[in-house]
Amino acid sequence: xxxxxxxxxxxxxxxxxxxxxxxxxxxxxxxxxxxxxxxxxxxxxxxxxxxxxxxxxxxxxxxxxxxxxxxxxxxxxxxxxxxxxxxxxxxxxxxxxxxxxxxxxxxxxxxxxxxxxxxxxxxxxxxxxxxxxxxxxxxxxxxxxxxxxxxxxxxxxxxxxxxxxxxxxxxxxxxxxxxxxxxxxxxxxxxxxxxxxxxxxxxxxxxxxxxxxxxxxxxxxxxxxxxxxxxxxxxxxxxxxxxxxxxxxxxxxxxxxxxxxxxxxxxxxxxxxxxxxxxxxxxxxxxxxxxxxxxxxxxxxxxxxxx
Amino acid sequence: xxxxxxxxxxxxxxxxxxxxxxxxxxxxxxxxxxxxxxxxxxxxxxxxxxxxxxxxxxxxxxxxxxxxxxxxxxxxxxxxxxxxxxxxxxxxxxxxxxxxxxxxxxxxxxxxxxxxxxxxxxxxxxxxxxxxxxxxxxxxxxxxxxxxxxxxxxxxxxxxxxxxxxxxxxxxxxxxxxxxxxxxxxxxxxxxxxxxxxxxxxxxxxxxxxxxxxxxxxxxxxxxxxxxxxxxxxxxxxxxxxxxxxxxxxxxxxxxxxxxxxxxxxxxxxxxxxxxxxxxxxxxxxxxxxxxxxxxxxxxxxxxxxxxxxxxxxxxxxxxxxxxxxxxxxxxxxx
Amino acid sequence: xxxxxxxxxxxxxxxxxxxxxxxxxxxxxxxxxxxxxxxxxxxxxxxxxxxxxxxxxxxxxxxxxxxxxxxxxxxxxxxxxxxxxxxxxxxxxxxxxxxxxxxxxxxxxxxxxxxxxxxxxxxxxxxxxxxxxxxxxxxxxxxxxxxxxxxxxxxxxxxxxxxxxxxxxxxxxxxxxxxxxxxxxxxxxxxxxxxxxxxxxxxxxxxxxxxxxxxxxxxxxxxxxxxxxxxxxxxxxxxxxxxxxxxxxxxxxxxxxxxxx
Numbered sequence: 058x059x060x061x062x063x064x065x066x067x068x069x070x071x072x073x074x075x076x077x078x079x080x081x082x083x084x085x086x087x088x089x090x091x092x093x094x095x096x097x098x099x100x101x102x103x104x105x106x107x108x109x110x111x112x113x114x115x116x117x118x119x120x121x122x123x124x125x126x127x128x129x130x131x132x133x134x135x136x137x138x139x140x141x142x143x144x145x146x147x148x149x150x151x152x153x154x155x156x157x158x159x160x161x162x163x164x165x166x167x168x169x170x171x172x173x174x175x176x177x178x179x180x181x182x183x184x185x186x187x188x189x190x191x192x193x194x195x196x197x198x199x200x201x202x203x204x205x206x207x208x209x210x211x212x213x214x215x216x217x218x219x220x221x222x223x224x225x226x227x228x229x230x231x232x233x234x235x236x237x238x239x240x241x242x243x244x245x246x247x248x249x250x251x252x253x254x255x256x257x258x259x260x261x262x263x264x265x266x267x268x269x270x271x272x273x274x275x276x277x278x279x280x281x282x283x284x285x286x287x288x289x290x291x292x293x294x295x296x297x298x299x300x301x302x303x304x305x306x307x308x309x310x311x312x313x314x315x316x317x318x319x320x321x322x323x324x325x326x327x328x329x330x331x332x333x334x335x336x337x338x339x340x341x342x343x344x345x346x347x348x349x350x351x352x353x354x355x356x357x358x359x360x361x362x363x364x
Numbered sequence: 365x366x367x368x369x370x371x372x373x374x375x376x377x378x379x380x381x382x383x384x385x386x387x388x389x390x391x392x393x394x395x396x397x398x399x400x401x402x403x404x405x406x407x408x409x410x411x412x413x414x415x416x417x418x419x420x421x422x423x424x425x426x427x428x429x430x431x432x433x434x435x436x437x438x439x440x441x442x443x444x445x446x447x448x449x450x451x452x453x454x455x456x457x458x459x460x461x462x463x464x465x466x467x468x469x470x471x472x473x474x475x476x477x478x479x480x481x482x483x484x485x486x487x488x489x490x491x492x493x494x495x496x497x498x499x500x501x502x503x504x505x506x507x508x509x510x511x512x513x514x515x516x517x518x519x520x521x522x523x524x525x526x527x528x529x530x531x532x533x534x535x536x537x538x539x540x541x542x543x544x545x546x547x548x549x550x551x552x553x554x555x556x557x558x559x560x561x562x563x564x565x566x567x568x569x570x571x572x573x574x575x576x577x578x579x580x581x582x583x584x585x586x587x588x589x590x591x592x593x594x595x596x597x598x599x600x601x602x603x604x605x606x607x608x609x610x611x612x613x614x615x616x617x618x619x620x621x622x623x624x625x626x627x628x629x630x631x632x633x634x635x636x637x638x639x640x641x642x643x644x645x646x647x648x649x650x651x652x653x654x655x656x657x658x659x660x661x662x663x664x665x666x667x668x669x670x671x672x673x674x675x676x677x678x679x680x681x682x683x684x685x686x687x688x689x690x691x692x693x694x695x696x697x698x699x
Numbered sequence: 700x701x702x703x704x705x706x707x708x709x710x711x712x713x714x715x716x717x718x719x720x721x722x723x724x725x726x727x728x729x730x731x732x733x734x735x736x737x738x739x740x741x742x743x744x745x746x747x748x749x750x751x752x753x754x755x756x757x758x759x760x761x762x763x764x765x766x767x768x769x770x771x772x773x774x775x776x777x778x779x780x781x782x783x784x785x786x787x788x789x790x791x792x793x794x795x796x797x798x799x800x801x802x803x804x805x806x807x808x809x810x811x812x813x814x815x816x817x818x819x820x821x822x823x824x825x826x827x828x829x830x831x832x833x834x835x836x837x838x839x840x841x842x843x844x845x846x847x848x849x850x851x852x853x854x855x856x857x858x859x860x861x862x863x864x865x866x867x868x869x870x871x872x873x874x875x876x877x878x879x880x881x882x883x884x885x886x887x888x889x890x891x892x893x894x895x896x897x898x899x900x901x902x903x904x905x906x907x908x909x910x911x912x913x914x915x916x917x918x919x920x921x922x923x924x925x926x927x928x929x930x931x932x933x934x935x936x937x938x939x940x941x942x943x944x945x946x947x948x949x950x951x952x953x954x955x956x957x958x959x960x
Contacts, residue, residue: 159664563808
């Protein structure tokens with residue numbers, strides 16, 4: 058168990074956490090402002106990956122692919138909201154879950170129809186296919202780029218929420234929806250913007266992940282569920298919670314999968330370790346969630362909502 | 365002066381009970397006739413086909429206990445379905461064949477897991493509850509995926525089913541005992557919702573502070589309801605393993621949990637028989653769509669969206685005579 | 700009609716004693732060292748302008764909200780740290796300012812919920828509640844007592860507001876409490892219904908101790924043995940109705956708010 062291994066896995070965990078944050082930020086904002094849970098958030102991530110892969114293979118430009126995917130999914134989000142998803146805002150969370158579940162079924166099949174069942178691939182650009190040297194470790198440049206890009210987006214989001222007027226409206230809406238609309242703000246436009254923003258972030262996450270994971274139907278749901286864990290741990294409605302929750306989940310999951318089997322093999326006989334190792338590693342994040350919830354059911358950074 | 369013991373038996377209510385009881389009875393009769401057809405036409409596949417419907421109906425009835433009557437939206441109930449199925453799979457693989465033992469262990473394991481999971485999840489409400497139950501189900505999904513000695517991700521074909529002497533593996537016996545179980549569980553649910561426990565459970569949906577102010581702490585009751593509903597799903601899983609001879613983690617996937625929920629909604633939340641209609645209905649719709657196109661989710665997805673938006677009372681709820689203001693245990697439209 | 704302010708018996712321990720209760724919401728002190736007592740057989744009215752903190756006080760007494768300081772005693776036992784359910788089982792009961800009925804239940808089922816709550820645990824799964832003869836009779840008796848005249852099998856959501864209010868009070872009584880905390884039982888009632896409610900509460904006086912939060916001054920002066928005046932979280936005055944009526948302090952506090960006839 059070398060330092061390089063630990064560092065490498067920590068960076069992987071960070072990278073995974075950043076991606077989860079991109080997903081979680083949008084989801085938690087949408088839930089906080091509109092009290093709307095969107096199970097099809099994973100589908101937006103999936104569409105982002107597919108759009109990026111398609112644009113990249115047709116245009117050859119990686120940057121264009123990422124950028125276009127993000128913009129297209131942003132617009133898709135706005136369009137879906139406009140087309141009538143907003144009818145669900147007034148309904149119970151259960152109704153929202155079931156309706157967006159219907160959308161998930163539809164989306165996964167749509168992707169199969171258009172792109173086929175087999176996974177498609179996207180290559181990292183040449184200028185990022187090498188390695189960078191971090192504290193003596195040779196770490197894949199692309200993954201490092203994701204970390205950097207993700208942190209930049211996180212910074213941008215922070216500035217947007219804390220320093221702009223629209224961000225102020227978003228923060229106000231998160232803690233008191235009725236008040237904001239009573240102040241004469243066009244709540245429909247604010248909602249649409251927030252939803253589209255969330256979608257765009259999910260699309261970006263999907264686009265970024267193309268070169269490191271296979272792009273296939275149903276790729277969104279496992280990530281969505283982990284995103285839900287992030288939000289629950291971090292506190293529903295809280296961006297700060299989403300950030301910390303995402304990093305924690307990313308690190309625990311990634312490092313757990315690598316180190317738990319190693320530790321088990323050191324402590325127990327190999328047969329036992331191989332039997333329960335992977336199972337235990339998979340459970341780790343959820344066990345963490347359970348422990349946190351047992352003490353703090355509202356999450357680590359709950360947003361105190363009024364009204 | 366209204367006679368209190370017949371307060372709920374005024375003419376309009378009796379009419380309503382009668383009509384739907386007839387329909388329910390007729391449907392159960394149809395289900396009961398399937399083995400006869402199978403025997404006459406020498407077509408055992410029919411038993412598997414309708415048996416699957418009964419299994420999902422049973423699971424949906426179990427989920428409805430907490431979803432419809434208690435407003436606890438568990439998006440992770442498929443995990444108990446999986447426990448029931450995997451108990452059969454794992455015990456068989458270990459050479460333990462006794463059917464009653466399979467069933468008892470399935471129920472015991474379910475209690476052991478449902479109590480802590482329920483306790484943690486019930487500390488939250490609404491959206492958080494939905495997410496947490498989903499997350500727990502994912503946890504167990506991945507656990508079973510990683511159990512390579514039991515098939516892992518690919519599943520396990522059972523060489524031996526639950527041993528019930530000469531009836532082991534007999535599709536007719538499985539089907540009939542399944543039907544009987546469903547009827548028993550329906551009867552039990554029917555009694556439960558009208559009982560003192562049921563009154564507390566239904567009141568706890570929207571009025572927890574009131575319940576507390578009356579002196580009844582609602583958490584223990586909700587937890588018990590959660591565990592009971594988990595056990596019903598486990599029994600459904602037990603039958604699933606025996607009916608199909610195959611278990612896999614996909615039985616615990618969140619897609620199945622969501623399907624259970626759709627079945628409850630489609631049938632009519634908060635009615636006793638609704639989930640049976642919902643389960644049969646959804647499976648029939650899926651099969652019907654499959655004959656039309658291989659891309660059937662393209663149609664089913666939007667249908668579900670429409671059903672959620674417009675079919676608030678479910679199919680069973682639509683059949684209720686309208687305008688009745690009498691209170692009944694079918695608390696509908698309240699979700 | 701009018702209750703002569705009777706002497707509060709001093710040879711029994713107080714049913715309810717609130718000792719120096721304090722509650723802050725953020726920087727705002729909503730309950731400022733409140734002292735209060737209610738004796739068995741007494742109707743103690745709690746009045747005050749809107750926002751004075753009356754409902755918050757009731758919430759703290761019942762345990763719905765935790766106080767920041769102070770103590771609460773029920774028949775001499777300290778209940779400050781007890782849960783709501785535990786206090787209820789010890790003999791405390793409340794009605795809500797805004798109806799907290801189970802909307803999908805009938806009036807009978809609502810009262811049954813209260814009756815069964817007072818009868819041990821409810822882990823009974825098989826017998827329909829409606830077949831529990833004794834409990835149903837009791838529930839009906841409570842509905843009779845409050846003068847409920849409508850269809851007992853109908854969903855309460857479909858009932859007239861005044862009838863719903865009666866079910867509220869019946870529920871509060873049906874757990875056989877010793878202390879009744881009534882939060883604006885007259886709220887939303889018309890003149891005839893208010894009269895009947897006043898008569899009802901008067902008739903209940905001897906069986907319970909009551910803390911009555913009210914805005915309806917006619918009711919307050921007709922019913923109360925003592926009145927506490929709550930202004931900005933502080934008890935300005937606790938005295939007989941006659942003295943309260945004459946108090947300068949109270950007049951000032953109420954200037955423009957209520958008309959003290």
